Amino acid sequence: MxxxxxxxxxxxSLWYNELVKRAGLAENSGVRGCMVIKPYGFAIWEKMQRVLDDMFKKTGHSNAYFPLFIPKSMFEAEEKNAEGFAKECAVVTHYRLQTDPENAGKLRVDPEAKLEEELVVRPTSEAIIWSTYKGWIQSYRDLPLLINQWANVVRWEMRTRLFLRTAEFLWQEGHTAHATAEEAVAETVQMLNVYADFAENFLALPVVKGVKTPNERFAGALDTYCIEGLMQDGxxxxxxxxxxxxxxxxxxFDVKFTNKEGKQEYVWGTSWGVSTRLMGALVMAHSDDEGLVLPPKLAPIQVVFVPIFRKDEELAQISETVGKLKEKLEAKGxxxxxxxxxxxxxxxxxxxxxxxxVPVRVAIGPRDLENGTAEVARRDTKEKQSMQLEGLENTIENLLNDIQENIYNKALQFRQENTVKVDSYEDFKRVLDEKPGFVLAHWDGTPETEERIKEETKATIRCIALDTPEENGVDMVTGKPSSRRVYFARAY
RNA sequence: CGGGGUGUAGCGUAGCCCGGUAUCGCGCCACAUUUGGGAUGUGGAGGUCGUAGGUUCGAAUCCUGCCACCCCGACCA
Structure with a gap:
């Protein structure tokens, strides 16, 4: 190596794969499309979970857990959703193995142990959750119902990549039920904002908040909102x-409630999720040719001390100094x-x-001990500086904040430099090939045009941004009128 | 799922075309010298050649099935 x-x-692509493996985040397993998340990678995921979970709790949600298996008949109840996922479902058909009479020491599926009804391994949990909600909701007094679950799901992907697309992945899925459409929409937007807040303030990844086009919408939803980030490769x-x-x-799933007027109504729903894909985003947004660059708020280790020594006595002295500093830093969390x-x-x-x-490295050697200093290096800019040991815990605390801010600003600047407006299809194609990134262009609002652009350029409409101003223009392909620009990009 | 490629020690590889029991580097272990940007020397350990069959006196090498990974497409968070 x-x-x-x-x-x-x-x-x-090679850089990404190698980095994920060498940094100890994850590795491929002996199971097609499934990865092993290693301790260092999982530690980052745990930090993400903790932060997000707190945010969900603060917005009134509770955690629960629903089954991995969903009976086929239940799964197919919401037709659009079922159809959308049908092609990538793992299905359990048998419940027993037996020793193979024709192959000593081997097992085979017991042909006698066929399930009466196949079980779908959840690709998402709407079906099982809504079938459960039916029993939980009778009155407007039971609403809103605000539930989240942390779980694994399986989508039988043909082509997988560590974190970005794996057959099994970890995520959270929020599922809420409300008395009115307005309230459900408000919940949808609220959670979008929670995600955007997380992305920008913890992942240090600026995101575009928007709505998906019907083509890109979640199967079974009326509207899909999303946050879209731009990776370093555009x-x-x-x-x-x-x-x-x-x-x-x-x-x-026939989930109705009695409203204040005593009438039966169907409830309004939302669902929202983020997955271990965020780990991929984290890697691709900030890291460089030397390795990962982690935002301090998600780094499992924020500060590493490296002693420089020749003799055991030197190490002992350094250890004493480091020990004191470590305590002070840990007292600050x-x-x-x-x-x-x-x-x-x-x-x-x-x-x-x-x-x-690791965001900050502190090297301390005999020279430093004499001078009462330490060499402090920051990962994001690679700058090294000799600093006073006295009060170093405060300096480092500030430095961590600086780093968090700096990598966000760097990513934001990158996105700004790689977001361009174009008005002709020629320019559109040229930009995608020469300087890929977000391309803001007018679109006539039809799935046909969107599809054509996708086929011809591989670029998709990432979203119609919520903050896009109205602007009269014409579709770059068809010349039909358009009232606002949309975000195009090639995407993961 | 279609096309292409790969699988040999923990990692990266040579050998495969043309069959004769496996090469090199890194890493690992021991000792010594080293230690402010990926140390050096000496010695040593480690291999069902992805897997299951087949051909052959003999298979890493030839043939077939299967598994996994990578690239390109279709699909997708």
Whole structure:
């Protein structure tokens, strides 16, 4: 294995795969399309979970857990949704194995143990959840019902990539029921805003909030809202979705409530989710040719100390100083790692912690102890600076905030530089090939035009941004009138 | 799921065309010297050649099935 990572500029895809593996985030498993999330990667996911979970709780949601298996008849109840996922469902047909009489030491599926009704492994949980809600909701007093679950789901993808698209992935799915359409829409938008807040303030990833076109909408939803981020290679990545389900699932599962006037009505629903795909977004948004660059707010280790020493006595002295600093930092809620391994040399450690994206590295050697200083290096800019040990915990705390802000600003600047308005189809194609990113163009609002553009350029409408101003124009392909620009991009 | 490619020690690989029991580098273990940006030397350990069959006196090598991974398409968070 060569020491250096592949370069982003030479092979972005290879760089991504290698980085995910070498930084210890995840690896491929012996199961097609399924990955093993390794401890360091899972630690980041756990931080994401904690932050998001708090946000869900603050907005009034409770966690629950629903089954992995969904009877086929239940799954197919909401037709559009079922059709949308049909092609990628794993299905359980048997419940027992037996020793194979023709093949010693091997097992085979017991042909006698066929299930009367096949079980679909959830690709999403609307069906099982709405069939349950039917029993939970009778009156307007039971509403709103605000539930979230953290779970794994399975979508039998043909082509998979670590974190970005795997056959099994982890996510959260919120499922809410409301008395009115207005309230459900408000919930949908509220959760979109929660996701955007998370993306920008924790992932340090600026996102465009918008609505999907009917083509890109979640099967079974009336409206799909999304946040879209731009990766360093100019491709867009959908980082979260929030759906207004209307009464589709309520009707399919007969979920009604009695309103204040004593009349029966179907409830209004929403669902919203983010997945381990966010890990891919995190990697692709900020990292460089030396490795991960983690935003301090999600880094499992925020500060790493590396001692520089020759003799045991030196190490002992340094350890004493580091120990005190570590306590002060931890008192501030900062996570610290002291890498006092004597089996690796400092240069090796520097490279390793850079690969793992630790935001701040502090090197302390005998010279520093004499001078009362430490060498502080920040991962995002690679700047190194000698700083006073006195009060270093405050300096580092500020530095972490600076880094969080800086990588957000860097990503924002990148997005601004790679978001362009075009008015002709020629320009559109040229921009996609020469300087890929978000392309703002007029669209006539028809699925046909959208489809044609997708076929010809591989670019899709990522969303109709919520904050796009009205602007009269004409569709770049058909010349038909358009009242606003939409976001196009090639996407993950 | 269609087309192409790959699978040899923990990782990366040579060998395969043309069959004779596996090469090199990194890593690992021990010791010594080292330690402010991925150390050096010496010695050592480690392999069902993805897997199951077949052909053959003999298979990493030839043939077939299966599994996994990568690239390109179709599909998708």
């Amino acid at each position: 060569s020491k250096a990572l592949p370069k982003r500029s030479e092979d972005y 491709k867009a990545l959908q980082a979260g979705t929030s759906h207004f389900l209307g009464q589709n699932f309520a009707q399919a 900062i996570s610290v790692k002291y890498d006092d391994r004597d089996t690796e040399r400092p240069g090796f450690k520097f490279a390793e912690w850079e690969l793992k994206g």
